Structures are given as structure tokens and as C-alpha cells.
Amino acid sequence: MKQFLAVIGFSLLTIAAFTGYSNFGIPRIEPAPPPKQEKIDLGSMTMDQFIALGDRVLNGKGTCKLCHNDLGRAPMIKQIVPNAEKHLTDSRYKGEAKDLAEYLMESMVNPSAFVVAGFGKAGSNDTVSPMPDVSGGSIGLSEPELLAIIAYLQDSAGADVTVEIPTDAGDVAEEEEAEEREPLEDPLEIAAEFGCGTCHKIGEEEGDLAPDLRTIGATRDREFLRRSILYPNAEITEGFEEGMMPDDLGDQMFAVEVERMTDYLAGLK
């Protein structure tokens, strides 16, 4: 009986050790809930809001950044629009697009129409793209969402935005977080919400791992500041390390919060 109890005790201790380590030894992360389909009133949207929606879809539901990042799994997003014309005239192009907007749409719903050299499926000699049709499957972007991404890509590349906002309201997924909280109005509350003061000097926060933001408006314009929030690794201030700042703030913040933060920072002179 003594041996029996010893074995039971030993087994329970082992299980308890694994459970304890899993609960307290590693960070507690709550996975994001499944995306919900929400009706959005596209009819009352401005083009800026539509572009901001494209930004959110691209960084969120679209999961584009899983591969289109600097790890080299897929072409960088910022290179897509500048290279589009060249790709449309490439002899390997198999699609039917006639302009930039059609090309961008085609590259999302039929990615194998043109595969950038070096990014094809293994063994396909760059004829088959590993990218899924993002209008179906687990990503399942609706037409308004696809158009919003096109608008965002065109806008962020400095091209004319040629798509129109659909008049009929479509199913557009908003992240759960965006549904749970309201956009913050006070820039310092936004900074606190996203922990900016951990690394930056802002308001009363005294972080020293990233540039001082207390007079940032004197040396940086709105465009630079907005880009730094959305793509923090696009340009690194001398003396600071790359990869320190989260690059998913565009996904986490409301577009209006990004704008408020940009305005606030631009005004710090």
C-alpha cells in the first residue's frame, strides 16, 4: 500500500508540476475570439474611412502580414503597387487584369495568375502561388473588404484611388477588440492603452528605450508619424534598435485613434 501511495503521489506531483508551469511559467495569452460578421454602413463612409478599413482588414482579418512581412515568405506589400505594371506585361502573367485595381483584385482572388519569381510553391517553378484565394476559406474576405484593401494599397503607394465605395452594405468583419471598446479620445489615454510610455518619453511617462516624443512634432511631419505608428520598422531613428516596437498597432487601434495620435504628436513642438 505504501508503494502504491508513493507512486500515486509521484504521478500527481508530476502532473501538478506540468500544470503549474503551463499556468504560471509562461505568459498568459488569451487567443483572439473568432471574427464576427458585422454589417457596416458603407453608404455613409468617406474614402479616408474606407482606406482605413482596408488597412485594418489587411492587418487583421486578411492575415496578409503573416506572410507579407520582412521574413521573406512573400513579396513585401509596399512593393506590390510599384511593380504591378511590370508584372502585367511579364510573359509569365496568366491573368486578365487590365489596370492596377483589377490586378490587385486578381492577385487576391487568383494569386497564381502571376507569381513573383522565388515565391512560388516548392516544385512549381513559380507557376503556383502558396497564397490562398482570400475571398474564400478561413479568411473569407467580402467584396467590400477586398475593395477597401485595394484602396488602401493604392493610397499608401501614392497612386490614385480608383475603386469606389460599394453602395450596398456588405458583410465586413471587425475584430472583436474593436467591438468591445470604444475609440479613445484623449491621446494620452491612447498612449497609456498601448503602453507607449514603456519605451518612449510621452506625457508623464519616462521610457528610455525609444525616441523622446515630447517634442517630436518639431522634427517630424504627420506622414512620418503616422507611418511610424503603423510600420515602426520602416525607418529606425539612429541609436535605437529595430523590432522593439509592436508592428501590429494598426490592427489594434481604431483608425480614428491613429489619426488622433498622429495629430497629437505632430503638435508636440
Place this chain on the structure above:
Amino acid sequence: MVLLFGLLFVPPEVAGLDLIGLDGGVAFAAEDAATEAAAQADVASPYQPAPQLTEKDYPTFLGFNGRIFVWIAAQLHLWFAAFVLAVPIFVFIIEAIGMKTRDKRYDDMAYEFIKVSLTAYSLTAIVGGLTLLGLLVFYPHVMTYMTSIFKESMIFYALIFFAESACLYVYYYGWHWLQGPFKKWVHLTIGLLLNAVGTLLMLLANSWLTFMMSPAGVDAGGVFNGEIWDAMHNFLWNPINLHRFVANIAYGGSIIGAYAAYKFLSARTPQEKAHYDWMGYNANFVAIAGLLPLPFAGYYLVAEIYAYSQQMGITLMGGIFAWLFIIQAVLIGTLFLSANYYLWCGLGRSEGGVRYYKYMKYLAVVIVAAFLVWFTPHTLVLSNEELKALGGPYHKYLGPLGIMPAKNTAVNIMILMTYLSFLYYRRANKIAVVTWVKAGNAAQIALFVMACANIFFLGIYHGYFTNTVYKVAASIPQVLTTLLVIVIATVIDSMIYKNAKEVAPQRWGRVPPRSQYALFLLAVSFTWLMGLMGYIRSGIRQHWHVVDVFRDNSPDAFTPSLGYATNVISVATILFMAMVIFVFWLAQISGQKSETPGFWKEPGQ
């Protein structure tokens, strides 16, 4: 085991099942919401599209959480099934060894193994029935959809289950009857049949779950095209088959090892101790034999997941699940350390083994170092204060050890060192008599040194001097290096120690009791690890019953956090261990007899 057995006996109208007609008019309340595309496809196909369910389509019953019920029942079923499928594989091999060597100890040991698995077989069926019940009650539409596609294979599964039962019972109850030159061949043939049908069962069940991960034979709306082979032979079927087959063997060995350890600790005579020590050693050998190739089967599976869907691969290895692999590293490190510790303790069985004690500490240092590298996370999720103190999300010196090439290097070194432990153990009571022993040893040392150098070179070059996409390119040549060393070194060692002299006899039973706890640790860690990996295999489907075609809209569609999941796994592990102890106890009392003088009437009274 009998997950779908009950389907044959469930009236279709009870559970919304339509096993006979393809167009039997199964009416989903939620089907009204089916897409237009799916409806158009329906015109051309007699099969229904995947239903679009709402929360109301998931029944509740007495406040039970359906997902946790099915999760625990399915996990228990999987553990028992893995055990009862694996044991006949090595029982067959051990019996064949016994027949070849005419050493009855092997035959007796094989019989005792199969005796343990017989009771477990019944429990496998019981928890399989519970799983089926849970699925029918809580996920009737999912079952209806799956059944509409896999009905033939499910019926075949039930028939195969009958065949397996028949083979197992004849194999076990006919063990002592089928002895002798010819009858033993008959018995072995039945054992082979038992393994064939058991493996077939596993392949069938695997096809259902892999269809849910990488559906094939259906269109975007989930409409089945009628080719069952396409649905079964989906992209991830073979990778899962291979991974489970190897893992089952390792797992079966670990559970039998725990049985032998328990019997060893409670043995009262030296003979009993010797028998169960020998049994435990063989079970540990089986577990290690399965454990060594398991990481490679895992690489293959993950590579295929990436090949199937880059998005699924990144979900698997990044984000929340990335931390799961840190827990996995702790568990696999525990498995390797406990298996090695058991081998090192075993050196004491023979006086000849003492000469190798001095090397063990070095092996321990290398294995622990490799374990720590595997255990090192790349990106740390830190509090603001910790981030400030560290100066960034990556640790200055340890951060580089967190990337996959470093971990691949570590696991290959760990496997090589475990193999080296086994080589030392193998040599413990022997002295080589061949004239070229020095040259042979030198060749083996050179082989290990070159292999380690190659593994390090590949890991460092691909890890730190190439583009990110090529970082995993090191894994395959590293794996091949390790496998090659194991094969060549085994051949050389066998030749060196052919007709070797015995230094001192192996004294079975002469091991410290603490060595037996290494076997318990192996079994418990393996069980818990399997539960953890079951969570991630299912978890990467995220909010889909069948990825991309059949969405999970139940209230439990969210991915549980790691802490939540590990709590469920721990509860299931405790339940499983309690049932296993019951199985061990039954095996123990089945061999006991109580003398009851005066209780029964004497003949003629």
C-alpha cells in the same frame, strides 16, 4: 475503438443520421442560410453542402459543456487506443524473438504485455462509446455531415473492429494452446493479422480527423464529389499516420514500463524483481526506440502542414501556439532525461558497467544543455518593467538560441547522446574479442565527432548566415546525419561485440528503486504530452469544424488559452491514470488465488 460502432445501431432519425440514402432529406434548421453557390452545387451533387450553423444548432444537455465532454472522452479514447494498438506490435516482435531464440522468457513477457492490453481494450471501447455519445448529443450536425461523406468507411470501421476483437481474443486466449513448432507459426500469424486490422482501424479514424484539417474531395461549399478515396487520402493523412504510428509504439512502451515498474516495486521475491526489472528494461527500450525517430516524424508533419497551408503552419508555430512548443520542450526534455537516467541506473546491473559511470556525467551535462537550448523561447512576452530591464523583447545572449535551427541542433544532439547512453549500456557486461576493436572504436568516435560537427555547422550556417526562409533548411540534413550515425554505429558495434566475452553477469533486479520512478515519469510525461499535442492538432483548425468549409459557430468556437487547455489535459490525465491503475490491478488479481479451506463442499460430502 468503437467510436463509430454505435452508428450501426442508432436509428437515423434519432440523431439526424442518414446512413443509407444519400439524399435522405436531412433537414438542418440552419441550412436555410446556405449560400447560393452551395445551393447551385447542390443541384449537381446529391450531397448536401456543409451546413451554416448558429449557436442554437448546438444542443445543450444538463448543463454539460459539450466541448469539454467530447474533448476528455476523445482524449481518453485516444490514449487507450494508442496503447492497445501499440502493444500488439511489440508483443508480436517479442514473441517472434522468443520463437527464434527459443528463450521462453520472451514468450512469457509477451504474454504478460498482451494480458495488460486486453483489459485496456475493453476500456478503449467504453470511452470510444462515450466519445460517440458526446458527438451525437452535442454536435449532431457535424456528425451528420461527416457521416454523409464517410459512411462507407465508418461501416467498414465497425466491421474491422469485429475482426480486431476476434483476432485479439484468439491471440490472447489461444496463447498457451498454440504452442509448438507449427502451432506457434499459426499464433504468430494471428498476431500479424491483429496488427494489420488494428493499423487499418487507426488509418480509417485518422482519415476522418485529417479531413477536418485538410479537407479534400469537397468544393468550397463543402459539397462532397462522391469519391471517398479523395476525402480519405487528404493532404495530412499520411503525415498523421506516420506520426501516430511511431508515437503509439513509444507510448505503449512507456505504459508497459510503468506497469513493470509498479510490479517491481511491489515484488516480494528476488525472482519477481528480476522478472519485472527485465520487463521494465525491455519496455523502456521500446519506448526509446519509438522516441528517437519521433521528432523526425514531427518535422515531417509540420512541414506538410506548412505545405498544405502556410497560414495554418504559421498559426501552428507562431502566436499563442508558439508558447505551447516551449511546454513541449520541457516535456520532451523530461522524457529524454528520464529515459537516459533509467539507462544510467541500469549500468549497475553488471559489475562491468561500473567502468562507464565516469562518462555519464558528461552525457548528462550535454543533454541538459541541449534541453535548455530547446527550452529557450525566442520572443519574450514581458511586463513593461521586464521589458525595460531587458532592454528589448529579445535577450541579448539567449535570444539567438530561441530560433528553430538552434532547437533542431539541440534535439539532434540530445538524440545522439541518448543513443550513446544506450551504446554504453549495451557494452556494460561485455568485452570485445575481435582484433580490430581499437580501429572500430576509433571509427565510432570519428563518426560521432563528424556528425556533431556537421549538425552544429548546419545549424549555425542556416540559422545565422542565411535568409529567414532558409532557416529550416538545416533540419533535413541534420536529421539524416543523426539517423546515419545511429545506423552505422549500430552496425559497427554489432560487429565489434560479435561473440564478445561476458565480464560479469547481468543481475536483473539489481537496480535502485528510484530508477523505477524514471519509468513512471516517462509514462506520465508521455501521457500529458500526447494530450497537449492533441490540443494543438485540433486547435489549429481554429473556429472551423472542417477547415475552410464548415464553420464552428458554437459558443465554444474560441481557441482555449494554454492555461485552460492544460488544466483540461491534467484532469484527463488523472482520469486516465486512475483507469490505468485499475487495469494494472486487474492484471495483478487475475493471477492470484485465495486458499479457502472448508468453504467448498468436498466431493462426496
